[in-house]
Amino acid sequence: MSSMANSIKAVELAKEQRDISVAEFFEKNRHLLGFDNKRKALLTTVKEAVDNSLDACEEAEILPEITVELIEMGEERYRVVIEDNGPGIVKEQIPKIFAKLLYGSKFHRLRMSRGQQGIGISASVLYGQLTTGRPAKIISKIHPDEPAHYYELRIDTKTNAPEIMKEEIKEWKKRQGTRVEIDLEASYQKGPQSVDEYLRETAIMNPHTTIIYVNPKAEQMIFPRSVETLPKLPKAIKPHPYGVELGLLIKMLGDSASRTVQSFLINEFSRVGPDTAKDILEKALVTPNIKPQDITRDDAEKIIKAIKNTKIIAPPTDCIAPLGEELMEKGLRKEVNAEFYCAVTRPPEVYRGNPFVIECAIAYGGQQVADQPASILRFANRVPLLYQQGACAITKCVQGTSWKAYGLQQSGGGLPSGPVTIVVHMASVWVPFSSEAKEAIAHYPEITKEIKLALQEVGRKMQRYVHKKVNMHQQLERASIFERYIPEVAASLSKLSGEKEQKILEALQNMVKKEDIQKEILQMETLNPEFEGPEKEKSEESEE
């Protein structure tokens, strides 16, 4: 081919180059957002709306009361309606929040919340529009004296901008809150990856929340709150120096309003005071009173190296709100009918500058099936993770723990088997998910280390219980054997000692204390009175 043709080709190719809007991108790659199939589409839509409602209520310090309604509209057509008693959304923000991808308040701050990317709910609106052609209907009210604003919204995928189909003021009896209505192609099924399961697990992990749920068969389920106090509101923090890379530092220096690089370090990072700042800059051989904008790339690189060689205390942890051992155990007691429960909340740790806490709980025995793989319940920032178990760091850690030492069966590299439920919760200012659908936690070594330590802690506690139980059963067996020989022994002793046979018999029987052992075993194996739920159905129909 001649060169002339090539240069024409380059010009031709250039003509085909185009911007791709983020909405177009996710429209085509919808499986990245959790819309791979109709069943999952329903769950994802409910999840995104409920997560937003919970975040909004907690930020406004309102005890959440959320209504979830699924209505079957036709063959594979459902209407999802989510209503909350949250703070509402100001009129101007409604279109962008619901009909623009990558828009939100949670991405740019370091504070624990369920939402973090500004994609979720608008992705549901996009999916609904794609499959049914219908706009999302939103109503929101921020105060009893203010009007309620009603919107019908679509996303213009070519520009990723909201398209307002209708906009009006509506009567709404609610004092304040937000109501979202989305029509979509979906399918409804109960079972392990269902909306039902998601709401049940959400209730466990959010004991301050009341959820009223009406499924497509018009059956109402209420999950009432069991705690009347809100979790402590996490505070936003500044980035910690250890988590900052060169490129980010250069960007922050360029954007900074601080007058000197020293005050820049103090103002824009957490845990950097005047001494630490001076220490860093001395090590980097950078003059403290240079303007941030005048720092060269090479100097910035020296600062990064100096940060790595400076001892800086860990970031504050009031940016995260773990559930705590007590509530972890309480939640599990409501969920699983077992004999033994325990929970552990690990001290905060840091990955890439982001603080996080791992919590773990375990329920052993009782009505749980003995010869099946353990049930694993995974949570991230109080949100249940129902898909992609195999890809999740939590699963890998459970598989990588030696459960035989703790009294469970386990064959090479698999999940442990036994009558056991294992709950793991990661709370963080930024949970690193393995995809936009937020279904599995990515494998950061700092995180997996903490998960393993938490599992070992609950494992050891469980082991003590299992060991004691085995021990009691062995005692009971020995007592039973001995008991059988008592009459014979009593007769012999009576002959030898001249004591009355009956008296010896009674004394010996008292010695055995079989009833005490039985009573103790019975007590150990007693199911907990807090259990509420129906027995968990183990169903086959879970995803690959």
Added chain:
Amino acid sequence: MSSMANSIKAVELAKEQRDISVAEFFEKNRHLLGFDNKRKALLTTVKEAVDNSLDACEEAEILPEITVELIEMGEERYRVVIEDNGPGIVKEQIPKIFAKLLYGSKFHRLRMSRGQQGIGISASVLYGQLTTGRPAKIISKIHPDEPAHYYELRIDTKTNAPEIMKEEIKEWKKRQGTRVEIDLEASYQKGPQSVDEYLRETAIMNPHTTIIYVNPKAEQMIFPRSVETLPKLPKAIKPHPYGVELGLLIKMLGDSASRTVQSFLINEFSRVGPDTAKDILEKALVTPNIKPQDITRDDAEKIIKAIKNTKIIAPPTDCIAPLGEELMEKGLRKEVNAEFYCAVTRPPEVYRGNPFVIECAIAYGGQQVADQPASILRFANRVPLLYQQGACAITKCVQGTSWKAYGLQQSGGGLPSGPVTIVVHMASVWVPFSSEAKEAIAHYPEITKEIKLALQEVGRKMQRYVHKKVNMHQQLERASIFERYIPEVAASLSKLSGEKEQKILEALQNMVKKEDIQKEILQMETLNPEFEGPEKEKSEESEE
């Protein structure tokens, strides 16, 4: 909390709402793009650049010659340099192509190519800038008589727009082509998920390409092309009606320049002629001469239903260029030193309106290790997939096939074991990847069905070979046993018949034909003369 406080809260919350640029999003979620760790970052960067070079050369119908150079610049610092002999890029496009995410020519068209999302190479530039603070350096020339344009580029993450640090005309001896240079934090290692492995597999799947590779130890490897013809250039097609959803149809109707809905159907879809269009509209009870823009949502929904109930021939398949059975087998022969090879190219199929072809090849026996899991080589549009094997539809299909029937070992739900390499290639206008990093194929039922059929086909061919081989060995054994009794039998027969013992002995030995069997077995087990590579190292250091 009082309602007044709530309404203030809503206003406060509104202030925090912000746009999130797609560059900021991927900066924070870099693991979604294949930058989870330093080793993978190096591979991803090379992969994105090489994929782009191959696409560009093929579009311009130039036999690709690509140079890949990795230079160690310091501790965990590498420079990646990729140079091609492609058509070059016109000056104005250079900044956007390399320093803007979601920009490209491949997203909006239906035609097989390696790149498809307009993210890859700019993500590498972003990662380099983030970890080293250095801009990417690009030089490109579209014709021997045109000047070469040199750029130093960064991405402004706040706006996802290119930042031009330097721009000049440079002397470049090359007739035409593009050279990309990116500095990044990385680590280099050989082994199964290395740059070396990626380039080796790329050479197998692209026999028309010459790759010259210099690794960080300054060792040069050359993969010369083995075929002097380019693959047939795939043609872009229009969407097929079966793959169009309601939302997309409504959008297309709104944007259409056609005068009537009938001509809209004919002009904007593949495989819709006047008769099919009429048929669809009759079924939908929609008048054919309505303007596309006047079609209501309800009518659009009727059209979708009518499409589903109309027989429309499958989309044309000249939009994809599978490798073909001959080249599949040839590539494998160069790669693996085995006894038996076979390959299958399935007929084209369609998922969500997208045509695709599955190809599969197998190599059995020879120098391959017998008691290890089979080696699986996965490819999508001729690109090797080295990560996330467990998440890939190809792996699931290999695991879901009953290999025992084909003569391999397999324990419940796992990969087959045996001296075998299995290659699977999906070629499509749109490969549905499970993440932006394009490492695994998502589980669409239409796709998994085809993969399974292809595996069964090569499985059966292999089974015939394995069966024959087992048979020959049994024959040889029987012959050996018989041989041992020949002298005795000959003696007895001689006595009975009066014939000379030596004559009978020779006749009997002729009957056995042990040498013939041995010769045939030897021939079967002969390794192929085309094998070139070093024996494949099975290393442990592969990703989770």
